[in-house]
Amino acid sequence: METQFEVVIGLEIHIQLQTKSKAFSSDSIEYGALPNTQVSPISLGHPGTLPMHNRAAIDNAIKMGLALNCDIREVNRYSRKNYFYADLPKGYQITQFDTPLCDNGAVQIKLGDGTIKEIRLTRIHMEEDTGKSMHDQDLYDTLVDYNRAGTALIEVVTEPDVKSGEEAYAFVTEIRRLVRYLDICDGNMEEGSLRCDANISIMPKGSKVFGTKVEVKNMNSISNVKRAIDFEIARQTEVLTGGGIIQGETRGFNGLNGSTFSLRKKEAINDYRYFPEPDLPPTIVTKEYIAQVKSGMPELPATLFNRFTNEYGLSDYDASVLVDDKHSALYFEKVVGISPKYKQACNWISGPIRGYLNENALSMDEFTLTPGQIAEIIELIESNKISHTAATQQLFPALTKQTDASPMSLVESLGLANITDTSFIDEIVQKVLSEFPEKVAEYKAGKVGLMGLFVGEVMKRSQGKADPKTANSLVKQALENI
Ligand code: ADP
Ligand code: MG
DSSP states (O other), X not given: OOOSEEEEEEEEEEEEOOOXXXXXXXXXXXXXXXXXXXXXXXXXXXXXXXXXXXXXHHHHHHHHHHHTTOEEOSEEOXXXXXXXXXXXXXXXXXXXXXXXXXXXXXXXXXXXXXXXXXXXXXXXXXXXXXXXEESSSSSSOOEEEOTTXXXXXXEEEEOSOBOSHHHHHHHHHHHHHHHXXXXXXXXXXXXXXXXXXXXXXXXXXXOSSOOOOEEEOOOOSHHHHHXXXXXXXXXXXXXXXXXXXXXXXXXXXXXXXXXXXXEEEOOSSOOOEEEEXXXXXXXXXXHHHHHHHXXXXXXXXXXXXXXXXXXXXXXXXXXXXXXXXXXXHHHHHHHHHHSOOHHHHHHXXXXXXXXXXXXXXXXXXXXXXXXXXXXXXXXXXXXXXXXXXXXXXXXXXXHHHSTXXXXXXXXXXXXXXXXXXXXXXXXXXXXXXXXXXXXXXXXXXXXXXXXXXXXXXXXXXXXXOXXXXXXXXXXXXXXXXX
């Protein structure tokens, strides 16, 4: 839709860090525990309690900063953001105000037409999560579960570089992929371990002054982030086109009808009262410390992509399909570590394996065949012991039902081996040629393309088991002798 407006979007992503305990206490953060069972006096901020730093949380935050090419701050101070809300038992949230752990940095996103765009980051800071208010569990009251209160979070804030729902979709997808590679968060938006707020405004094309922004929250999937933004752009366009003005406000998203709705109007300026957290010493992140964290980081998708294309000779397409999912990339690495048939291993993962997983609603980390078994199948095909068709259509499905069997033993017990016995194949060849005398004559007259027909017929009659190379040479020989 062509409009006279330009879209401006900045995203704020909250990422729950996968630590054993909370950001400033030893309370467990295990998901799904009974409400209010993981809450110590520290999480409640009772008098006399002292928060303590969680090293794993800091390490995870640094990893994210490094992955996004941020500048990592050396002296990190903490602040209390004071506000009253039922899910905030202490009455304040410990966060970083003027000394975020990371500045700058950027995320590369790939758009639908293949172009790469860079979304600049403003900051990444560490903070703690709030508890959870539940409005739908009781008929009359809102219930509060404080288990989540104090869980370590990082918040990634972008510059207003995002221009559409599609770009936001690509951005959140990339963030989710990175946290999964880094193993710092499960990236699950449905359960809220990854949350995205979108700040959206529009302004007349060519304007230098941003319009009033609306913040949309509560989108529990990446596609809902896109839907909410698309809706909001259309809504704001309609308001402005009709001569109205945009209210600065926070809106929620209704996934059932794809619309946003007002939650609360924003007063002129946020009146959070930040003040320095007196109970926590600053976290000092030295160059040496950063180097140590860096040495424990896994290879990231961009590095894997380069290796898969440059060293293994995979196409850009193949490599990007593999690195899209961490578990597929790691599985691929293991298969080619055993049998370096790169293209074949890739085809198995994006073909039969993915098909099987989709049919059974499984993800790659739930796949039960070992890389060794897949490597063995590839070798059986390469060495002509079994045809590709028999491998994909019979051996592989059988193996998924008998995961502890070796591929070779199944080839034997199911009788899938290629037949290389020349006298057996030759018998079929003679039969085929005698049944197609006109075709043989045409072949003799120069129509050499008929070769495929003869070989195909032989393969069919051997139920796909004749070794194709042997069949080919026997047909050729027989034709010469006629
Ligand atoms: P606030 O003080 O309301 O939290 P910030 O300046 O901290 O706002 O920005 C929060 C997010 O909103 C950032 O991602 C920023 O890029 C984005 N943002 C700021 N102004 C606008 C605007 N006019 N339109 C869209 N996004 C904006
Ligand atoms: Mg802000």
